Amino acid sequence: MDGRIDVVSDVLETMRFTTQLFGRFELGAPWALRVPKKETSSFYVLARGSLRLRVEGVEAPVLLSAGDVVLxxxxxxxVLDDGSRRTLAARDMLSPEQLRGPWLSPLRLGGEGPVSTLVVGCFRFSPGVHSPLFNAFPPAIHLPAHEPGAAPWLAATVQLIAAESASPGPGSAIVVGRLADVLLVQAFRMRVATAGPEGAGLRALADPHIGAALGLMHGRLAEPWTVERLAAAVGLSRSGFAARFHALVGEPPLQYLAGWRMAKAAQWLRETDDSLPQIAERAGYVSAVAFNKAFKRWHGLGPGGYRRARSVGRGGQEGAALPAPGP
Incomplete structure (x- = not known):
């Protein structure tokens, strides 16, 4: 074994996403919802009906039909709406606060027209953790259920979410939250498989050489990697590897490696009691002083200060300590 690991799993595990559910809503036309810019990632599962999504800065709207998911x-x-008009009437706008109803109480909102059933929630990631692979996601990810070639897992997952949210019982929020986690992982997979020329980062995972290099960097983080060693490990020349890596990932190999080392170090500082020298060694630094300087350069404060600032209890309390975001 060469020590390569599943890069997608490592990225999502390091980013430590948690799922927050807002509930199931029966939206009668006319209706519209304007969601401001925020730090969380929204997701919408359309169990019935249709809707239109317009994302700020994206010209073309996304049109959803029953069974579709959008992130x-x-x-x-x-803005989400029933798609019936070009101009939204103020009286039809739902406030984000209306979509914070109790999970066990599906709500009916909007007008008296055709009804769309929507399950709403968001993903929250650990603060300050970024990845070029996740950053390569487009502003909206549409997972259509009925297009030819749609993955069978999508219809099954949406059906389970719709059924559980329609008749909630003990533990329903956890069940639907886990199913939503599956949607995020599958969206990552789908983007890796379909990323076009604009998908720097995600295309790298599908490339046999650069994908292998990423697996080695993630799996053997403490290794004293150089561009030459990485190139040799995946069977490319130094110059060819460096150019290909930059083109597919969006940044040079050692810059990516340094950033991921700092992301993992931040995770270990938040989630373990390991000493700073231990974390420095795990992150590939032979000198604690060099590690301290690099960490401060990336995160704006030293590792000790970061650990104190991010100190939370075990068992998911980090997510619980955060204020509830809007949908």
Missing amino acids: VPHGAAH
Whole structure:
């Protein structure tokens, strides 16, 4: 074994996403919802009906039909509506506060027209953790259920979410939250498989050489990697590897490696009691002084200060300590 690991799993595990559910809503036309820019990633599962999504800065709207899922991964401002008009009437706008009803109480909102059933929630990631692979997501990710070639897992997951949210019982929020986690992982997979020329980062995972290099960097983080060693490990020349890596990932190999080392170090500072020298060694630094300087350069404060600032209890209390975001 060469020590390569599943890069997608490592990225999502390091980013430590948690799922927050807002509930299931029966939206009668006319209706509209304006969601401001925020730090969380929204997701919408359309169990019945149709809707239109317009994301700020994106010209073409996304049209959803029953069974579709859409994610707004970077928290861009967006508007959802029933799609019946070009201009939204103020009286038809729902406030984000209306979508914070109790999970066990599906709500009916909007007018008396055709009804769309929507399950709403968001993903929250650990603060300050970024990845070029996640950053390569577009402003909106549409997972259509009925297009030819749609993955069978999508219809099954949406059906389970719709059924559980329609008849909630003990533990329903956890069940639907875990199913929503599956949607995020599958969206990552789908983007890796379909990323076009604009998908720097995600295309790298599908490339046999650069994908292998990323697996080695993630799996053997403490290794004293150089561009030459990485190139040799995946069977490319130094110059060819460096150029290909930069083109597919969006940054040079050692810059990516340094950033990921700092992301993992931040995770270990938040989630373990390991000493600073231990974390420095795990992150590939032979000198604690060099590690301290690099960490401060990336995160704006030293590792000790970061650990104190991010100190939380075990068992998911970090997510619980955060204020509830809007949908």
